[in-house]
Amino acid sequence: MLRYLPLLLVAAGAAGTATAAAVLSAGWWWAAGPLLALTGLGCRDLAQRRDAVLRGRPLTGRLRRGRGRAVVRERSGDVDVYAEGHEFLVPSLRPVEPPEEAPVVRVGGPDCRQPYDMALLNVSAMSFGALSPRAVLALNEGARLGRFAQDTGEGGLSEHHLRGGGDLIWEIGTGYFGCRTGDGGFDAREFADKAALPEVKCVCLKLSQGAAPGGGGVLPGVKVSAGVARERGVPVGGTVVSPPCHRVFSTPRELVLFLARLRELAGGKPVGFKLCVGSRRDVLAVCRAMLAEGVAPDFVVVDGAEGGTGAAPVESAGRLGMPLTEGLITVHNALVGSGLRDRVRIGASGRVATGPDIVRRLVQGADYTNAARAMMLALGCAEARRCHTGACPAGITTQDPLRARALHVGEGSLRVQRYQRATVRSAVRVMASMGVPDPAGLTPAHLVRRTGPATLRSYAELYAWLEPGELLAGPPASWARDWDAADPDAFGRPAPRGDAEVFGRGR
Template sequence: MSFGALSPNAIRALNKGAKMGGFAHDTGEGGLSPYHLEHGGDLIWEIGTGYFSTRTKDGDFDPDQFADKVAHDQIKCVSLKLSQGAKPGVGGVLPAAKVTKEIAEIREVPQGQKCVSPSSHKVFRTPVKLIEFVARLRELSGGKPTGFKLCVGSRADVLAICKAMLQVGTTPDFIVVDGSEGGTGAAMLEFEDHVGMPLTDGLMTVHNALVGVGLRDRIKIGASGKVAASNDIVKRIIQGADYTNAARAMMMAAGCIQAQLCHTDKCPVGVATQDRRRGRALDVGDKSERVQRYQEATVQGALQLMAAMGVTDPGQLQPHMLRRVVSETETRSYAEIHEWLAPGQLLDEVPQTWRADWELASADTFHPVRPTIRRS
């Protein structure tokens, strides 16, 4: 949802809608723009591998610039992006045609040149250094909640990060799990279709890993990846999330018609363009109301679904309440299909089904195993 990929009016509409509805607006990795701050909506400042809006001339992280900007009252928490669902292992891309003078100034990159984020972070190279950097960001922000977002590549990777938390003695405040269902115009189809875990698998992996090492009660889990309807919210909470994020659906609420012209800077509805004439097609007042109403109606629908299930609090949702069709004549609950670890189980006696990944995982490397390619 970065400014640069999206137009000024799209950012305005999303943030104003968030202000009206009392929910948070993630900046995306494209930096902190004046349009994010114009209407006063709560912000999650997402920082990617390019460190846009908080980088040195050489593209390194600038702690002084970060500390100055993160102090803004609208910024409620900080999210460090490791990877995203549509293209795990690949940095973001903003075509040269969209890198205007304004975008170049906000991102602190050359004007008129293709803006490509690195595939990995310069500040850290190991799980231990990741956790230490998250703690540093939290300290620089004055204690604002700080976490990270990733698309899960393997269970061993997640366990390596868990081991790093235990070794360092601190944790992120939240982890956002992005599923491979995520979409973007800046990803190769091979990555969209074949790399990274789908949200269901990634989410349950992170949830169970944190439960297994006894840290689940200290870390909130967010879920993103084609979360659009009320049933998506309920389903993801059952699978281990505390909350959900929506990007594509919010873009549609703001007017996106999926014209698939994002990369050309010729979006006909003013959502994904830096052409000011085209951007006028998006009426901020109208679209901010649509954004607010969409969020309100979707959350209300989730509450109605939970009420129909006999649930009065999201914490009462359990795996046996979610069922999957496994054949033409049989459905089984997630409690039956999947393994759910007990608190601290990985520290006491590692189950046989987790032992190989647990032994492979190391707090000193993100790559305990070779990456795999998913079959469609």
């Protein structure tokens, strides 16, 4: 209620001074007039639907909004195209007309009986608990309006995910929330029942996420409301720490077989896994397990170490795991070299906000992208950095019903839908300007990086790109040691080496 106190005080002052003006002296109107105007402005803030901060903080929210605009202006300077590391996409002197319909990606390998057409941009994993019920519902309704998918995050398949009617990617984490036994294990029957819901289009097994690889997610106790506790099967008000690893498998082979089991339990819907890549040898071990068992996931979602998450210690961001660029290239090359790329789609999760961002990730090996932070900004996120406290002024990352009221579901869903549509259209226009009618025509030569004051190199020159089945026919020297050491029955340690030997062409 403290958030409404300034408006209440102004309204009380307006009422008092207006009474004094009517009863005592007309001179009081000099004070009553401005206070009445402020009261009217505050009531307007409270009733409007477009700005979540003003709905949650009438009058005082205008101070935060002004500061946010100043920050935006401060960040909107010109890009230094001569800075080392600057990257740009290569336009064509023979561009093409962009297609009227945005392309989609068919997700589903030969073992999948219910393939799904994935949009180029979707809602990345954000759990109910981390997000408010209204935020989850607004994202889901936006996904329905825009015909793209929402990843549920590892917090379970809540009623708020289902009410909006949007397509869902149900994420299963190490806590197995939503399909959890009493002792914290995996409940196959509950999983099968929920995976059969028509809203669930894909299932994603989370191994790790950007900024928190090797550690389970954390939901502070202040955000564990009765609804969150019910969905997760945990005590109200207690901090929820997910286990660091899964209980149902411990080797690459067991992982692959568990994914196949999930697909069967889900009625043949697409099943995949999500990870922040740390070791190329481990990725190759999973590929060897796929080849040995003759089964493969339908998709892999790659997260980057630079990805932000409210469930991770700040000191781990960017210091554990590969950045998204290297992670994407590693997974793409491993699947291509193993002869598996044609049956496994790759999603890129993290640092996607604009059309060129999507195209850049497609060049690096992805088939589609997911965004979290940009979707929150579309909802009205004020970047107050209070996500972990439950005191979000925009009503997005809180379980307080009064604070959550700041977010209007209908307006928020429209903003999410419009943002996704505009961003995908931008990506399609960028590809058309490059002379590419659809993502299949993109190559590593389409992305260039400045490597020095007078040198430019394309991704085709910067990175080694394997040919289909090359690891099976005879791996190149830079991959041979990891390929030979990759064990389908054990996750191992990476071999010591330099970055140029791992990713580059040795130039």
